Amino acid sequence: MATVEAGEARTRQSPAFVIGASSLGTIFEWYDFYLYGLLATIISAQFFSGVNDTTAFILALAAFAAGFAVRPFGAILFGRIGDLVGRKNTFLVTMGIMGLSTFLVGLLPSYASIGVAAPILLVALRLLQGLALGGEYGGAATYVAEHAPEGRRGLYTSFIQTTATLGLFAALLVVIGIRTALGEAEFAAWGWRIPFLISILLLGLSLWIRLQLEESPVFREMKDAGEGSKAPLTEAFARWPNLKLVLIALVGAVAGQAVIWYAGQFYALFFLEKTLKVDGATANILIAIALALATPFFILFGWLSDRIGRKKIILAGCALAALTYFPLFGALTSAANPALAHAQANAPVIVHADPATCSVQFDPIGRTKFDKTGCDVAKSTLAKAGVPYSSEPGGTGEVTVGSRQLEVGDLSTYGKRLGEAVAEAGYPAKADPAAINKPMVVAILFILALYVTMVYGPIAALLVELFPTRIRYTSMSLPYHVGNGWFGGFLPTVAFAMVAATGDIYYGLWYPIVVALMTVIVGLLFLPETFRRRLTD
Template identity: 75%
Template sequence: MRGTADIISDDAAGLPKHHKATANEKLVILGSSLGTVFEWYDFYLYGLLATIITAQFFSGVNETTGFIFALAAFAAGFAVRPFGALVFGRIGDMVGRKNTFLVTMGIMGLSTFLVGLLPSYASIGVSAPLMLVALRLLQGLALGGEYGGAATYVAEHAPDGKRGFYTSFIQTTATLGLFAALLVVIGVRYAVGEEAFRDWGWRIPFLVSALLLGVSLWIRMQLEESPAFTKMKAEGRVSKAPLTEAFARWGNLRIVLIALVGAVMGQAVVWYTGQFYALFFLEKMLKVDGATTNVLIAIALLLATPAFVFWGWLSDRVGRKPIIMAGCLLAAITYFPLFDALSRYANPALYAAAQTSPVVVTADDARCSVQFDPIGANKFDLKTCDIAKSFLAKAGVAYANTATPGAEASVRIGATVIPVPVTASLAPDARRAAIAGFQAEAKAALAAAGYPEAADPAAINKPVVIGILFILVLYVTMVYGPIAALLVELFPTNIRYTSMSLPYHIGNGWFGGFLPTVAFAMVAATGDIYYGLWYPVVVAAICFVAGMVLLPETFRRSID
């Protein structure tokens, strides 16, 4: 058997003829994709409802910290995905793809259903968020074993010359799962009303997963094992130690590292910026209401999703590498102007106020704390700098910083300067009264300067906002559409499930999954609503450079 590094530029005409996919196999591939849509639906419900989950499970801390906690719990599911990749990848390479599908599906569905039954923080206190995180960890483990199996399974059914096209349907499943979750959330929101949805209606999308679980398990049970694995098993070539072969041998480990740094980590930050960070940015930074945000994102996803298949099809003709690299480069170059335009057209009043009456905090940097409280114990009410920044962070107002050593803090809103009261020596009641007076004065100044408390739905330029979101999702389709075929083609059959799953889930679980948490913590620390974009921009740029130098082209390889 040829090594992974040996097959780089074979002429397609010289490859052994791969089996042709039969009509039955195409139906099996469709069934596999539908099952994967359900798993993504389950996984992303939490992300869509992060703001509501903050109120339900993290109400014991201040609002900014609670939201970052909710995002951290969202990211917890991503943190364990590489471990799921190792556990289920090993099973998939030793036992087979089909049985692994059934296990991951059951874990995912049951965990999602139980989230819908969890009591809130108000009912049982700190046990509620702990149980929520535990269920997120189970979801992450299940998803860690899902993707590699689905991509490997479909690729091993596809004819040579069409792997990019066939696996692109698996690539649509993440977005289709998000789209399905959006549709269910939007439908329930409008059916029960926003107040009821925030109170109890948010549970319905999680509970609906029980029905989807039953349908998806039935679909998965109809699957047959992939022909490549069946042939390998019949010939006695199944790996007895896939983890050792995949990661303890430098030849294969080197390819794993190149796949991670030169392709997957860039794909991951583009994916989560274009679909999740954009959603959070609209809702938290630009103050667009949750229902409108869901609808805008859903329309953009609907318009852009066919591009997954287009880029997969094109990658069979021009290669995987140029399309993925182009997506990373475009994202790194254009994210800042695109998000600036999103601010301008999603909340024009807020954008205009920030231009004409910018908010500046003048303070001694040495007396300022980072506006993120990891244990919920800091009330930010003793230092004048903290009082100012805590108020602005909770109000969702962007601000600049002017360092003045030795000075107590003040807040300038346009031409109005508001000194922050010195409270360190005051009694608790007097301290609260002084802070409340400052906040009332600052709120009045913000209102007079044109800062809205929420985006005006009538003022949102919806066609332009959808157009910007469409471009962001189009970048997602460029980097994501061809990557399953690329990863499958990088590794040999006997350790393929394990080898491709780990870099994929480290990239998407760690670099991508933690993006919203890290980016919003960066925003909270600086007051600049665009500062969090440096995270995906830098990672995408590094991936582009590494990929251009190190990543091989794979689209002419045989995977037998």
């Protein structure tokens, strides 16, 4: 009888409505979550203006990452609720938390208005957003997968996989539109708040749509049969057979997927804007075009995973990215800021100093002045100017710019002399808009986004199929959000800190490359293939 009722439940809602309603609500949540990332440069000026520019940007990225840090806790909290009371009601709650938190970011006073309370309140709202997203994704992916017919779960859940990119794309369009209408000065002063404030309208619309949905038929069948879990956390994480699957899913699939996702979309955007000094509006437009071109491939790879399997597509994407990131980002530099690429090639900058005399160029409280040694002055000047450099031991902070060597001399004038030297060597203050090879930039960004579709398109179906219905929401949500919240979410912060510490603009790429290769190895050895499994087995 329960099976008949579940079958009837499937017919009451068309697949298109289930996918559309679930996806649209999730798009709005991703829109809310990623607005912050798109506006990180402006937010660093608004909320972290008490420190130097490099530190402010890293702190802004750290606040961005704070939302990711708590996602696993949201997964545990809302995953348990979802396995106990149902998928639908749980992601209604998470949506409400997300929408209200985003709206309030648009109302926050700046650092200039209320001082240190501003970044504290900002981080608090980011934490609420992270908790909400930790509960949302697992619910939406599980809900759609449990409505999908056998042999089509990859295709059905791939629409959920497009939501993160579509949410980012929607945020990009809103930001570009408002930025263009107001101009850069007005947008930076107050216009950046508008995308956050209009999220309250999206919240109302998405809640109304989600209220039309019924509970998942697979979950209803399980509850009618009295087979639901009374302790999903215990079953998911305190029993080794399931915990082992959770760990394999994390290290052998999600960690690599996460770093490829964030490197291919957010890190690429930050790299364009912060490192290559492409103006924010242009960087947003170029990323938006690449995402628009790549988004259909989520569906393609989801569909393909129903034919040939999830595992091989995900691991192939990780391997391709790890092998090609260095040449792709090098090509991106040449295409987006050819003057910088030319200066690097013809007048490389080298700092000669005993490492013991050099400080790490990071100042979280804004009170450190890097002016006590030649090395500190040199690296501080180069970091502030965004000039890439390498370091060699020996010396007291002398800098070689191409064939010219600058002696330290008077520390009070050393920074100015060095700034003039790198400018004379051709290092640009910003990318020349007329010199940007836009088709080539879009092509490179498209390749980076294509890797994202390979690793991300099939991942929801794989995670859903790994775990039993009674603890599915809890079990799949934790590895997904540890992977994407910690391995992926901290990628921009860690990578830019690595760049700031070394002066090498490509050094941060080692982080996603190493994690992706780890996933390839562990996934090949331990990750099971799932595409022929039945959800009710």
